[in-house]
Amino acid sequence: MMTPVILAGGSGVRLWPLSRRARPKQFLSLEEARSLLACTLARLEGLPVGPPIVVCHEAHRFLAAEQLRQAGVGEATLLLEPEGRGTAPAVALAALLAEREGHEGPLLVLPSDHHLGDEAAFRDAVVSAARLAARGHLVTFGVVPTRAETGFGYLQAGNPLGGGGFAVARFVEKPCAERAAAFLAAGDHYWNSGIFVLRPADALAALARHAPAILAACREALAGAVVDLDFLRPGRDAFLACPADSLDVAVMERTDRAAMVPLAAGWSDIGSWQALWEVLPHDDHHNALHGDVLCEASQGLLVHAESRLVATLGVRDLVIVETDDAVLVADRASSQALRGLVARLEADGRAEARQAATVFRPWGHYATVDAGTRHQVKHITVRPGARLSRQLHHHRAEHWVVVRGTARVTLDETTFLVGENESTFIPVGRVHCLENPGLIPLELIEVQSGSYLGEDDIVRLDDRYGRE
Template sequence: MLKVLVQPVVLCGGSGTRLWPLSRKAFPKQFVPLIEGRSLLALTLERVAPIADKSAGVICVGAEDHRFMLREAVTEAGLTGALVLEPFARNTAAAMALAALQAASDDQLLLFCPADHHIPDAEAFAQMVRGAAECARKGAIVTFGVQPTFPSTGFGYIEKGATRPDGGNAVARFIEKPDRARAEQMLLAGNVLWNAGIFLCTARVLLTAMERHAPDILACCREAVSGATTDQEFIRPAAEPLERCRSASIDYAVMERHDDMAVFPFSGMWSDVGSWNAVSDMAPLDEDGNRVKGQGIVVQSRNTYVHAPYRCVVALGVEDLLIVDTPDAVLVAHRGSAEQVKHVVAELEKRCSPQAVQHRQVLRPWGSYDSIESGHRFQVKRIVVKPGASLSLQKHYHRAEHWIVVKGTAEVTRGKDIFLLTENQSTYIPVGEVHRLHNPGRTPLEMIEVQSGSYLGEDDIVRVDDEYGRVMPVPDHRKKQS
């Protein structure tokens, strides 16, 4: 088989609400280290890297709030490319159009992949793409279907049509998620595949299809791209055209209406990791049908999943439960209610609960902080700074800070003074003093920060200088800083 190189397009805009409390708005499932300490996005980039045209680079379409996590994942995968930051999420039709408008050329083969799927056999995946390349080059939009292993009601289906001379099958129709009886009937008929949501075509073919079937979406995307701003690898389409763009999936907007569609089967393991039942299926099974990750213990229990990476969680005398523990929230759900977890997130958002959006540990481009304790007029954080990284040069109007170095070396800027602190040494930052924290070492810097004052919100930060190009806001306690 001839060598095939594609320009991968990784769609990173999902919110993953069905995997709450591990997946949250500020840290959705594609970034969560779910598989042996690796994120689904990292595994996706690793999977497409061998067939990626390095001269064209990868295109990732995601949210502004996730830009630094996106850049880090692409860099760690050894890839380069464009990171398209959507000002408004408008589903896969708009995301794919934005990417196609950034393609290296009109005839560039684009491989559109969701960032949050698990496909462990990377070589089988690459062979599937190579086998469909000729069909895509001839002008078809190729989609890939997974051989069903059970009558799933959580996936859409593709009904296969006649065999095509250039490989694969014609697409007879797309079928929405069926009920159990309908799913069983389709599997018995033997001519359906699960819809994996992965597509291969040239940029020209996709844009021509959108011009025909969804011209309004394409027009908004063209306008947004023409008004885009660029900051290194970050591409920010204009907001106003996308704000008025309708939200539609690519299946509904284009694929269900397009004539020249081909489907190629994939028989390897595949999961959209769309619910806690899907996550639990990836853990080892004991003789009672239980699956445990981390420090969970099951006693006199059956068919129960426990996710407990941080502390001991015991399930005693229970059955058919999903138990997910995080430092600031715990989910206990019946297995049959796994698809309804997204409704819990909606309720949390209605109550303005921070657990709907953030984890206790918050990632930043320079590292992370974990709010380990808080009370009236004080807050304690554990801060980790990556080697060579720096926080912004900043000041606070309402709080003072005490810093204690636990591990590594800190270079502290405090007013006009610059000095080093090592393990067990500390310093004090008065209210209103300009300061910066930098890690000059080769290992992570770990420190404890004790804040005290009348207001401790994250929006009490005035950035004087920032190497990550973040906005330097005037403090306004009614707003939350991104």
């Protein structure tokens, strides 16, 4: 029995403005109705696996928990990182946890933001990898290349190990175009997928030999872990003291037990808008379109419209992404360089670099409709059975108008219901709580007014989600 380890801690900045640091790409629905995380979980069907370990940033814990719930994954361990430290510490924590719980079968380590076109071929490759892992190998997957790609690292296959696997002769960093073409022609080089199958004991032995500082820090962090609601929080100080590194650099490039299984399954890491365009369906003019889009005399476009009509005329090979608060227009071939643009936004202190107009909370989400110096209007959606914290504000009053469902409102010591097309008023400084007692989402319009409207003017007196 394998233990899936889902790595869900990436930031996905190269898919800005859809992907933001507060809601990165693994939680987005980019190619179908399900999120990339949900697609990764569904990929496990048909494999001999137990409950997954999901490693994510603590800021994304409620996003991950809700998507696990929607995917019907009732048993999972949500392991929270206070900050990202790379894949080596994430795998070290998962291996230590599996060892502590007595799981001797291999870990199946999967990034949560990949695309696979042929999942049956993927499952066959996993079975082959598990056989190699049972013999003590640390197994990765080499994607059969379809072009001379300079954006990926490569593996060179060495001696055959039986069962379709090979020893890894060497790892190669992202090559120049000339080297990538030579790799493609040679036929023994594969794209490095970042997917692994390895037994916990073998992973920990390799970490002890090649990255002892990482293992020691993670061992201390797990020893000091605390359970918080449905989450497992490793010891913060110990984990933050852990060196940051990838599993490839920390272990796989140094061990003599590295093995690989070729993978021909339509793999993509969806690491850029160009990569997403390649896996999306196209119209007759090679355009990949989402939302309210009108294209005339245009070809080779990726156009994603979220909230309004986007029209194009006489253009080609562009990425055009429209959201509530930002529009990106980029040459499709240069979309790998988007990281620098986002870094500039962050340096300028632009909120658009981190947070989208729609903000997700454990109880639902809200979108800012209008804002001024002394007023703010939000569209709030509360999940069935969910409840906001019992709280007060020192500087603002709030008017709530219910447009769908029924709200249960507590104002000081009085609790009452507010139905559709009804409203209520929350004065400054009054203790209040909002809850959805119904079976359908509760939607309301909140109008805030006052001298200060920041989100830090919330004094939480009681919160079922453990927020301060």
